[in-house]
Amino acid sequence: MPIAVPAGVTVEIAENNKVTVKGPKGTLERVLPSEMDIKLENGEVVVTRPNDLKKMKSLHGLTRTLIANMVTGVTEGYAKTLEINGVGYRAQKQGKKLVLSLGYSHPVEMEDPEGLESVVEDNKITVKGIDKEKVGQYAAEIRGKRAPEPYKGKGIKYADEVIRRKVGKTGKK
The missing domain is CATH 3.90.930.12 (Ribosomal protein L6)
Structure with missing residues (x-):
C-alpha cells in the first residue's frame, strides 16, 4: 500500500x-x-x-x-495522555523537568528527553513529540514510576487504559 x-x-x-x-x-x-x-x-x-x-x-x-x-x-505529531490517581499524587513542570509527587519520601524528577515535551494540567500529563517510538517510551517510563495497583486504582495510568479492580481481603467473623 x-x-x-x-x-x-x-x-x-x-x-x-x-x-x-x-x-x-x-x-x-x-x-x-x-x-x-x-x-x-x-x-x-x-x-x-x-x-x-x-x-x-x-x-x-x-x-x-x-x-x-x-x-x-x-x-501531526504524536501525543500520549497519562492520568494520575491517588490522594496527594501530583505532577508539576519546572522548566524542562517533570516533578512527580507519588507518595515516596522524595519527589521524582524526570528530564524531558530531546524533541519531546510534557504538559501538565490538573491530574493529566500529556507527552507530545514527532517520534512515535520516543513518545511511547517516555510515557511508559513516567507510568513506570508508579504503575496503577488493582485495589484502589492509585498510580499513573494511560488515559485509555482500563484497570482491572480487585476486591480486598474480608476479615473473619
Missing part, C-alpha cells in the same frame, strides 16, 4: 535505505532494513519486497508502517 506524502513534506531516500522525512513539525531520519526496496513515485512512497519468504513479508509491513509513522509524526 503506497504511503501518500502530504504537501509540505519531503522524503529523501539515501543509500542503505536511510530515509529522511522533513515536515512542518521537524525532521526524522531512520535506517530501514536494507532488503526492502523503497522508492518515491509521483508523491507516494512505495515499499516492495524482493521475495515472499516469511521474514521478508514481516519486514515489508514493518518498513511501510515505520515510514507512515514518520510522515504522520512530522505533519
Whole structure:
C-alpha cells in the first residue's frame, strides 16, 4: 500500500535505505532494513519486497508502517495522555523537568528527553513529540514510576487504559 506524502513534506531516500522525512513539525531520519526496496513515485512512497519468504513479508509491513509513522509524526505529531490517581499524587513542570509527587519520601524528577515535551494540567500529563517510538517510551517510563495497583486504582495510568479492580481481603467473623 503506497504511503501518500502530504504537501509540505519531503522524503529523501539515501543509500542503505536511510530515509529522511522533513515536515512542518521537524525532521526524522531512520535506517530501514536494507532488503526492502523503497522508492518515491509521483508523491507516494512505495515499499516492495524482493521475495515472499516469511521474514521478508514481516519486514515489508514493518518498513511501510515505520515510514507512515514518520510522515504522520512530522505533519501531526504524536501525543500520549497519562492520568494520575491517588490522594496527594501530583505532577508539576519546572522548566524542562517533570516533578512527580507519588507518595515516596522524595519527589521524582524526570528530564524531558530531546524533541519531546510534557504538559501538565490538573491530574493529566500529556507527552507530545514527532517520534512515535520516543513518545511511547517516555510515557511508559513516567507510568513506570508508579504503575496503577488493582485495589484502589492509585498510580499513573494511560488515559485509555482500563484497570482491572480487585476486591480486598474480608476479615473473619
